[in-house]
Amino acid sequence: MKAVFLVKYxxxxxxxxxxxxxxxxxxxxxxxxxxxxxxxxxxxxxxRIMVEPLEEGLIDEHIVIDKLSRIFGIVGIAYGLKExxxxxxxxxxxxxxxxxxxCSDKAVTFKVETRRADKRxxxxxxxxxxxxxxxxxxEFEGQxxxxxxxxxxxxxxxxRNSTYVYATTYKGSGGMPYGSNGRxxxxxxxxxxxxxxxxxVAKRGVEIDAIYFHSPPYTSERAKDKVVDLAKKVAxxxxxxxxxxxxxxxxxxxxxxxxxxxxxxxxxxxxMMRIAEKVAKMNGSMALITGExxxxxxxxxxxxxxxxxxxxxxxxxxxxxxxxxxEIVQISKKIDTYETSILPYExxxxxxxxxxPEIKPRLDIIERSEEILADTLEQMIENAIGQMxxxxxx
Ligand code: ATP
Ligand code: MG
Numbered sequence: 290m291k292a293v294f295l296v297k298y299x300x301x302x303x304x305x306x307x308x309x310x311x312x313x314x315x316x317x318x319x320x321x322x323x324x325x326x327x328x329x330x331x332x333x334x335x336x337r338i339m340v341e342p343l344e345e346g347l348i349d350e351h352i353v354i355d356k357l358s359r360i361f362g363i364v365g366i367a368y369g370l371k372e373x374x375x376x377x378x379x380x381x382x383x384x385x386x387x388x389x390x391x392c393s394d395k396a397v398t399f400k401v402e403t404r405r406a407d408k409r410x411x412x413x414x415x416x417x418x419x420x421x422x423x424x425x426x427x428e429f430e431g432q433x434x435x436x437x438x439x440x441x442x443x444x445x446x447x448x449r450n451s452t453y454v455y456a457t458t459y460k461g462s463g464g465m466p467y468g469s470n471g472r473x474x475x476x477x478x479x480x481x482x483x484x485x486x487x488x489x490v491a492k493r494g495v496e497i498d499a500i501y502f503h504s505p506p507y508t509s510e511r512a513k514d515k516v517v518d519l520a521k522k523v524a525x526x527x528x529x530x531x532x533x534x535x536x537x538x539x540x541x542x543x544x545x546x547x548x549x550x551x552x553x554x555x556x557x558x559x560x561m562m563r564i565a566e567k568v569a570k571m572n573g574s575m576a577l578i579t580g581e582x583x584x585x586x587x588x589x590x591x592x593x594x595x596x597x598x599x600x601x602x603x604x605x606x607x608x609x610x611x612x613x614x615x616e617i618v619q620i621s622k623k624i625d626t627y628e629t630s631i632l633p634y635e636x637x638x639x640x641x642x643x644x645x646p647e648i649k650p651r652l653d654i655i656e657r658s659e660e661i662l663a664d665t666l667e668q669m670i671e672n673a674i675g676q677m678x679x680x681x682x683x
Contacts, residue, residue: 291345292345292350293340294339294340294366295447295453296338296339296357297364298338298364299362299364310469312338315338315360316332316338319357319360323340327348328342328343329341329342334450340353340357350368358460361463361492362466362467363462368459369453369454370455375451377412377417380452383446383454384421384454385428388425388428388433389429392429392433396431396434399434399440399444400435401417401421402445403417404447405417406449418446444456445458463492464491465494467491467496472496472497473490473574473606474577475498475500479515479519479630479632479634484522484621485580485621486578486608488626497530498530498533501533503534515632516534520682522624525625531681534678535677536673540673543665543669551646552643552650553646555588559655576606577603582609587646592651596652
């Protein structure tokens, strides 16, 4: 009898010819993520990935489950028991051990559910459920009761290349294996929204790196550290991340001096897009990601978003576009970025916010203002990229 984590994955099972690539990617990701926790064997087995600890007793199952539940592509995790032998005797031994754990301190209702990947087994699922149910009722007389509709404990039997029995299942992150869907660059500020936006796109299998516009001394070192901390929180899901820190003070001061203040945020946002596009191309990214949602602030009205968008020819993904703030906050709490995001350090946008920002900007008017910068802008952008700092997380 051995402990085993059964990993269930969803959508990748229906990816046709690409299926093996996706599965292998997921197996690799699991191996990488568990490396620091101990020694495991990780193998595909008929629509599941089986993770077996090699040194039993040394691992804390909850830590392993927490790690696995963050890996994109995994829909569920079960922690159970395994025997090589495929027989009713083996099922009984494992079911007994599981049930003993489940009803050690209380009476429970239960149900047995069987999946038979190996159809050569002489009994069908219903017969197995009935026999194991009866066996358990005998063994734990008075302590357990059958409830087929709302059982407190499900004893799950899986007959594959070996016999598996488990009782408790945990939810995974869902999504697609990380790195299976190209690469994009996240404009990461210190706020609540952009880390959530990055997480959502990463969840679909897109590898992400981040870019942060830093304006010392108007934004402090602590504001930068906060962004790095947020990147680390997102990297708890992705495994690693590169953060590009772009010095933005010169550009911001110049816009502040030369352009109408009512347009500051928009012009700044457009220049961020242009720089992000260049950095993205250097990294093989195919798209940009921001945390904008329609109407949340002046720079996110429909008109403003259109004007921002036209600064780049790259697709800009805004996964939060239709979300209310409260919905975004909920996700940020779930992925553990919230507490960091609400720390008070200023980001560069709040330092230079105009008192009365334009809420219905016109592209032609904004472009006319930008012409004032024309002669120096390209050079400033080159300088900023030349002086960027790259921070590799993990
Ligand atoms: P967030 O909560 O992500 O900071 P926000 O609601 O504060 O968003 P804005 O400040 O208007 O919104 O920024 C909109 C988007 O622009 C952000 O979600 C982020 O993607 C990008 N952004 C803003 N400031 C920066 C910055 N200093 N560095 C990198 N990206 C930024
Ligand atoms: Mg912000």
